[in-house]
Amino acid sequence: MSDEQAALLSEHDKATGVLTLTLNRPARKNAIDGPLWDLLHGALSEAGHDPEVRALVLTGAGGAFCAGADLSGGVKGGHPLTRMRGINEVALLLHELAVPTVAKVSGVAVGAGWNLALGCDLVVATPESRFSQIFAKRALSLDFGGSWLLPKLVGLQQAKRLALLAEMIGAEEARSLGLVTWVVEAGELDGFVTDLANRLAAGPPVALAQSKALLNENADRTMRDALASEARTQTINFATTDTPAAFRAFLDKTEAAYTGEWGVPSTDDK
Missing domain, CATH: 3.90.226.10 (2-enoyl-CoA Hydratase; Chain A, domain 1)
Structure with missing residues (x-):
């Protein structure tokens, strides 16, 4: 070095x-x-x-x-x-x-x-x-x-x-x-x-990344723009494996392990 x-x-x-x-x-x-x-x-x-x-x-x-x-x-x-x-x-x-x-x-x-x-x-x-x-x-x-x-x-x-x-x-x-x-x-x-x-x-990487981006971006936007961004990013969260894992952990009273992986089956999986 x-x-x-x-x-x-x-x-x-x-x-x-x-x-x-x-x-x-x-x-x-x-x-x-x-x-x-x-x-x-x-x-x-x-x-x-x-x-x-x-x-x-x-x-x-x-x-x-x-x-x-x-x-x-x-x-x-x-x-x-x-x-x-x-x-x-x-x-x-x-x-x-x-x-x-x-x-x-x-x-x-x-x-x-x-x-x-x-x-x-x-x-x-x-x-x-x-x-x-x-x-x-x-x-x-x-x-x-x-x-x-x-x-x-x-x-x-x-x-x-x-x-x-x-x-x-x-x-x-x-x-x-x-x-x-x-x-x-x-x-x-x-x-x-x-x-x-x-x-x-240890947090959900996709969700944290999007929350960070929302806070940075929406500081200069209208409430209407911010709500639209929140809806878009929340939809992405539901498509990962982390959100279902968090829900299961909540119900089971355990700690979830987050990976940020995409949870929607691709056409190749059908």
């Missing part, structure tokens, strides 16, 4: 289906440079096409989550818009990933690093975690989806406060604003996230 490849560690627990991606540039507080953006793009794309991945945990090594984009080398060659398109592709891959995603945050998560965490479905932090939309202090505007994510999560006024002042806030304030799902003690973080990811991975 080259030094560049070592900047992103990947661990797939085949028994549970949980994939853990760890940003591994601790000397830079896991700031993301060009090669690491490429590695993230490849890893997320691969995860999206791997049926054995049932949940994703995104975290950072060395006591930090991510200090954002690595600007230490100055502005690189090439057109800035081309570079931003590549970064935007990573944001979309994470946002549209069908499996549940969890950000495990210790230390700082700032700039694109914070928006990387917010791009996950759930965020778990420690009391020591710190967050900032630091862009304004670098004479930059929001990126990695922050301009879309923040108003939806905290409302327009608070989003403007976070973006325009670029303040550093603590984990409890971030949780009170709806930007962190749970705050747990540092010594409990690993166990908490492992249990959470295992529970998500």
